[in-house]
Amino acid sequence: MLENARKEEQQRKASERYYNRQRAAETERPGEGFRREIIMPLKEAQPIERRLIFLEPGDDLALERIIGKSDLVGISYLELGLLAARPVCRIQVVNPFGRPEGYGTGFLVGPNLLLTNNHVLDTAELARKSFVEFEFEQDINGRRKTSKSFDLQPDEVFVTDPDLDFTLVSVAPVAIEGTKLTDYGLLRLVEDTGKVRTGEYVSIIQHPEGGLKQCCLRENEVVDLFDNWIHYLTDTQPGASGSPVFNDQWLVVCLHHSGVPMKDAQGNILKTDGQSYQEGIDDPSTIAWVANEGVRISRIFQALESRSENEPMVAEALRRLRSHDTGPVGPAIITAPAPIPGAAIELGELPTGHYRLADGYNPDFLGPLHHLPLPKLGDNLQSKVAKLKDGGEILTYLHFSIVMNADRRLAFYTAANIDGKKLKKIKRTRDKWYFDPRLDQKYQAGxxxxxxxxxxxxxxxRRLDPCWGPNARDAGEDTFHFTNCSPQHKRLNQHGWLEVEDYILKTTDNANVQISVFTGPVFREDDMIYRNEYLLPADFWKVVAFVNKSGKLSATAYLRTQKNYLESLEFFDDEFKTWQVPVAQVEALTSLSFNLPTDADPMARAAAGKGLESQRGSIRRIFSAADIML
Incomplete structure (x- = not known):
């Protein structure tokens, strides 16, 4: 249930519809209330036999439980409950103007398909702005887990029913943080009736009041069953609307949607003190509630079936619901496939305030006489810059900055300052990578x-390059953003750049033991297409700038290639080659301008008087750091 006035009004109307049906049933069959769906005996054994088909053959206590003689359950009940909780999520409802409206609960029931209440998400427009959060819960040590947020995709599937108060909506396959939706499994819905009987017990996994995920395991008796609804005594709170209601075999028996208030003979809602509740005057918390109510899963299937022939989205929703085995066996929990060892990438999320510390690349790092701004993009590249969510173009981290190519989802360039006197050797303890929340994930290759x-x-x-100063450890962590990585064959990546930066920092030609380093891929139109969506750069460049012992700005440039390895993604006998090249050659390959003095590049000085084309074509094979021309 949602806390805002609009949702409360919808819930009130739903309650009115419910009690109008109840009064109509009383008129038709006085004293009988809703017509019961359970088969009334001629033979008492019939409902028991129906329930038996949902029980595990090895569960010796199951029959005792459904007759009500034992409260014992196998220890696997708790383990299955943890599995059943994974597909349950919190829904953050956001209106079309971008303002939060409240919370609800939902759960995955098919491939990229979520089930919740109509009064939580009643329009596709509302769903389009809203999102869902998985793992919004505590771990066994009482610590908050890192929740994962997924957008809703109502243009793909959106089916709603105000009378039965349910909504089915498609969910994005990948979270904003990069986690796959399939990691959470799903709850298979069983169409058959007979999954629960009056007197049995149900549990609800929910996000009460939009808070951390919880489960109610006590005082949960089913008190009544009707054609469309089930009444139970399980506790809920606002925010639990859209929660799955489970029997003891962790089969979903209904979709929770509302509380059932006590009424007098005239149909007036009563308060806990026995007086009539006056809407708009009395506090809603004073209503006397007699039970909670959920819509039966079997009735949701019937409603969908009746609409599927004329409504393509309904037909698609049904197809997804039935895309897995729907036979009447339990427990109906489908878990994610086991991860392949070594194949998973650990994803993380940095604290909200982390990026406020980011100072970024400093153009005056080499001294006030050697102002060196960020590289300038050519006119042909301006339209390809990925815009940040705040409208900017430069991602700042601790001691380095990045500008992203929106088309390639990789960096145009990185720009880092390295202070050799303050460098700290921070040990690498894990391999956790981050999406940058300041940039839409569609611009980040994950x-x-x-x-x-x-x-x-x-x-x-490099991981160690910005690890200097009081925030050295955090600076190293910043290098693990997907914005700062590029696909490199493991032999290229693991052999490094012959430690170019280390050599220049240690050489006596460096007066201040400080350097500024620019790095990036070479983007070509004919780069290899990989997995039908990525273009893999064949070459990478690096430009290193520093002040030499004469007090002048000096800069060297380098190229490395992985072209032979990319052609088959296999190993070759040929080794990777590193070349020192004129800065002008890097500028020609990348359409970047580094704003360097004409005499800063030793390769250019060596080719002086030979013309620009000769300078660009002049290269020097680097076998060891000693081969670098400074």
Missing amino acids: PKLYKGNPLDRGHLV
């Missing part, structure tokens, strides 16, 4: 690119 192949997540800014 885990999908690197899974199941010899491509490494090659750091553009």
